[in-house]
Amino acid sequence: MASADTSLLRGAPFDDPAYLPSRIPSAYNPLHTFELPKGAEKHYHQQYADLYFLRLAQLKKAVKQRAEEAWGDFTLGDEKARMVDRVLDVRQGELCWVVGTVYMELGLKPNILDDIAKEHWIAAPPLRETYTSQSGHDGMMLEDESGRLRVFGESLSSTSVTGCVLAALGTEQSDGTFQVIATQYADLPRQPQRWERDDSELAMQKQNPPKRERSGKIAIVSGLDMTGADDDDLSLGLLVEYLTGELGGPPDQSKASRLSRLIIAGNSLSHASPILSRDDFNAKKAGKRHYGYDASSYDPAPTERLDQFLADILPTIPITLLPGETDPANVALPQQQLHPALFSQSRQYANPPAQSNESREGLDSVTNPWEGDIEGYRVLGTGGQTVTDLLKYVEDVNVLDVMEMMLRWRCVAPTAPDTLWCYPFQDDDPMLVKDCPHIYFAGNQKKFAKRVIVGPADQQVLLVSVPKFSETRCVVLVDMETMGVEVVKIALMQPKS
Amino acid sequence: MAENYKEYLAAKVLTDGRPVTYRLLSRALKTNVNVAKSMLYDFYTKQNAKKPKSVHATYILVGRKREAEQTHGANGSHKNGEDSFMHSSPFMSSLPEPEAEPVDEEAAQKTTMVLVREEELEATKAEFEEITSTHIYSLEPGPIENLNVLSVCNQEIATKYSSGDPLERWKHYGSIHNPYIKRRTAKFAPPPAAAASASKAPAKPTAAMSAKEKEKAGLERRGSVSDANTLGRSTPQPTSASNTIKKSDSKPSLKRDKSDIFKSFAKSKPKAKEAEKSKESTPAPAADEPMQAMSEDEGEDDTPVVQVDQEQQEAARRKRQERQDKLRKMMDEPEDEEMPDAPSEEENDSQDAAIDKIPVPKPTQSESALTSQGGRRRGRRKVMKKKTVKDEEGYLVTKEEAVWESFSEDEPEPKKPKPTPKPMSAAKGKNGGKKAQGSIANFFKKA
Structure with a gap:
């Protein structure tokens, strides 16, 4: 037997056990950036074109500035690079640079017209591993309000996707395409200081910032994928026991008390999306047709299991719950909060929605993507659809690269109106990153990874790719x-059969 | 300390043949989980000393796995023990990190918690570099084939031992205590209505205004179309709320049928009067006035003189009266008589009241960034708005521009807003009715 923990492998008499240290407090100050207007204020009749125009208008200044710094005195031969306002103003043979939104033309990208033609429009488009096709039909274009410009070039990073705003330096060739020598993006925006928002809020109330103790860790888990079946019960049970500090011996239990918050980053339920995937749809269609209430079409077991799971944990640790792709929230980004009606037990740990739209202690059901301040640091997180979708545009790029590029493009969901469902924003696009986060996590990835990236103004951002719990049984802790x-x-350790 | 753990375990494990986890034991005996873990061990050793192999155990190992084994384990074959470890380690070391981002992954410290049967315990332990704690997770009568059967214990906890205040659990079972968590006890408490109503209030006045304005516009347009509408026009005051009520109620009925008209008058007048009364009797709130004043854009009423002398008022009234008389003649309808009179009076009164009370600083008010009046904050603020325009060459250009936008928001305010909602709803109902009406009139005309 191991030596460190004989205390629990030992018989009578039993000592009175010491109580574990109490859970350390969680300084939590969520933002409501991604909340959509309620009820009748929510409109879906706008055109998506505005979203692209808006994105370009808001990012143009930053991109232009970066490009000016980089290419202000760039000369090729004796020709000086010149900025051109519109992509259609590019003249043949002239060295210039232009700012525009990237549009990727990819062979396998879902096309609504194709889908309608095939009368497959009722279900979601089939899942694709990638949008890039081998047939060489893929192309890249730069567009703004005036038009599109076909671009190509060795230096084009293979990470460009539809929707990101770039400045491209090059010349137009005789066939009308634009050969790109170099590109520039907006790069990381300003990063708030630690505790900046909390302190300014306190200053507004004429209070001095309190003396803050050493912060603990946050735990991030994603992809619980509850099905209500018994198979995953044991590992979920172990997760509960770990978080409540029951599992393990005193040293490990004390470590668990240093966790100040649990973040669930999407996909808590496995088959609960209101829009069926194509497979589910076909499976359903093949089944028998029922009239009236069909008990087989709705299974409350997974929801109850999730509620139970949350209610088991909540007495000891506050939870921030993001919806994900398979959760019963709206499917268009930004996904709104999971409805409290789903959580008959655990919602007692949340403030009633009529009273407040946030619960700083207890269960906070938030949007996806979500941002907020935890322990003074700005945290930005998604359920992972944005990353997964972006990965379909590119090859040989890993999750962290994608996450890094998103921040550098200053857009959390660049592919959003193109291949991801998205609310048609008109006057403001919350998907644009206005404040650089300190921590950026994406849930439901294949495996765990992390990286620290550094911005032009010494911003340091920790990127974390959070794996699916249902596949890897991993929880990520961030100090x-x-x-x-x-x-x-x-x-x-299942016995060998 | 519960000494009956032996009986409980004997009954459950030996007699019933069911697994018992430390957690279930702690819930059943209301004891600390760490004591429960020791109890399991105690029972396990004593029983097996008496009769070997009578009780089977599963263990929890918490610690750090060896790096090589860790990556290997991630690849799939977990339980092959030392054999596979021997194979894999030279293999792994010879290949310098075939993974795409090994640096990212290795930087993180990895803690593993393994649930393992006693048969595999030693082999699993060998995979660990450091074990920080071990304890018995569960006891069962014999070797189990699938660890998932242990989940019945958690289900039993959920069904049998879930009563009691969850916030007190830590005292009994020794889980981590969180002093900051709050739990609502009232299960289905009605949500306080205050918040909702407060948020709605500021939207109303603007809605009322726009409705009125629209109506005005509609009136003017229609006036030229049908002479029946001239009646509507006859009331030259497009603004006051009571006035609009009248118009809407009376006009449609007029067109339809004469007998109807009487009815509608009978109904509409008291209503209008009431509205008026409420306005007059309650010392018209300062907060309201600017609203009304702002919606008046006819030159007549525009002069924001504080003290309008009687003469002027009289003159104005007379003028109006004359115009109405003329109109009445035009209409040539005796029933009408009541109509224009009643509204005009009421309207005049309310109008005057409004004029009287228009505060002098009203014009400047809109200029200032923020003023607080009668409990309502109003002002202007700079907002960034997206604007898409076509430039001279015909290109679309999207720009972000700073635009001044006026806003008003309610501060905690007493009875004041009462009068405003009324005209609003009235105007709205009227609006709809009138539109439909107008078209019908047109139809008849042509016919």
Whole structure:
């Protein structure tokens, strides 16, 4: 037997056990950036074109500035690079640079016209591993309000996707395409200081910032994928026991008390999206047709299991719950909060929605994407659809590269109106990153990874790719003082059959 | 301390043949989980000393796995023990990190918690570099084939032992105590209505205004179309709320049928009067006035003189009266008589009241960034708006522009807003009715 923990492998007499240290407080100040207007204020009749125009208008200044810094005195031969306002103003043979939104023409990208032609429009388009086709039909274009410009070039990074705003330097060739020598993006925006928002709020109330103790860690988990079946019960049970500090011996239990918050980053339920995937749809169509209430079409078990799961954890640790692709929220980004009616037990730990739209202690059901301040640091997180979708545009690029590029493009969901469902924003696009986060996580990825990226003004951002719990049984811990990342893995050593 | 753990375990495990986890034991005996873990161990050793192999155990190992084994484990074959480890380690070391981002992954410290049967315990332990804690997770009568059967214990906890205040659990079971968590006890408490109503209030006045304005416009247009509408026009005051009520109610009925008209008058007048009364009797709130004043854009009423002397008022009234008389003659309808009179009076009164009370600083008010009046904050603020325009060459250009936008928001305010909602709803109903009406009139005309 191991030596460190004989205390629990020991018989009578039993000592009175010491109580574990109490849970450390969670300084939590969520933002409501991604909340859509309520009820009748929500409109879906706008055109998506505005979203692209808006994105370009808001990012143009930053991109232009970056490009000016980089290419202000760029000369090729004796020709000086010149900025051109519109993509259609590019003249043949002239060295110039222009700012525009990228549009990728990819062979396998879902096309609504194709879908209608095939009369497959009722269900979601089939899942594709990638949008790029091998047939060489893929192309890249730069567009603004005036028109589109076909671009190509060795230096074009393979990471460009539809919707990102770039400045491209090059010349137009005789066939009308624009050969690109170099590109520039907006790069990371300003990063708020730690505790900036909390302190300014306190200053408004004429209070001095309190003395803050050393912060603990946050735990991020995603892809619980509850099905209501018994198979995953044991590992979920172990996760509960770990978070409540029941599992393990005193040293490990004390470590668990340093966790100040649990973030669930999407896909808590596995088959609950209101829009069926094509497979589910076909399966359903093949089945028998029922009239009236069909008990087989709605299974409350997964929801109850999730509610139970949350209610087991909530007495000891506050939770921030993001919806994900398969959760019963709206499907268009930004996904809105999971409805409290789903959580008959756990919603007692949340403020009633009529009273307040946030619960700083207890269960906070938030949007996806979501941003907020945890322990003074700005945290931005998504359920992972944005990353997964972006990965379909590019090859040989990993999750962290994609996440890094999103921040550098200053857009959390560049592919949003193109291949991701999205609310048609008109006057403001919350998907644009206005404040650089300190931590950016994406849920439901294949495996765990992390990286620290550095911006032009010394912004440091920790990127975390959070794996699916249902596949990897991993929980990611982030130390909010040191930004250190740990992984806790729960394993079942199933007997060999 | 519960000493009956032996009986409980014996009954459950040996007699019933069911698994018992430390958690279930702690819930059943209301004891600390760490004590429960020791109890399991105690029971396990004593029983097996008496009769070997009578009780089977599963263990929890918490610690850090060896790096090589870790990556290997991630690849799939977990339980092959030392054999596979021997194979894999030279293999792994010879290949310098075939993974795409090994640097990212390795930087993180990895803690593993393994649930393992006693048969595999030693082999699993060998995979660990450091074990920080071990304890018995569960006891069962014999070796189990599938660890998932242990989940019945958690289900039993959920069904049998879920009563009691969850916030007190830590005292009994020794889980981590969180002093900051709050739990609502009232299960289905009605949500307080205050918040909702407060948020709605500011939207109303503007709606009322725009409705009125629209109506005005509609009136003018229609006036030229049909002479029946001249009646509507006859009331030259497009603004006051009571006035609009009248118009809407009376006009449609007029066109339809004469007998109807009487009815509608009978109904509409008291209503209008009431509205008026409420306005007059309650010392018209300062907050309201600017609203009304602002919606008046006819030159007549525009002069924001504080003290309008009687003469002027009289003159104005007379003028109006004359115009109405003329109109009445035109209409040539005796029933009408009441109509224009009644509204005109009421309207005049309310109008005057409004004029009287228009505060002097009203014009400047809109200029200032923020003023607080009668409990309503109003002012202007700079907002960034997206604007898409066509430039001279015909291109679309999207720009972000700073635009001044007026806003008003309610501060906690007493009875004041009462009068405003009324005209609003009245105007609205009227609006709809009138439109439909107008078209019908047109139809008849042509016919």
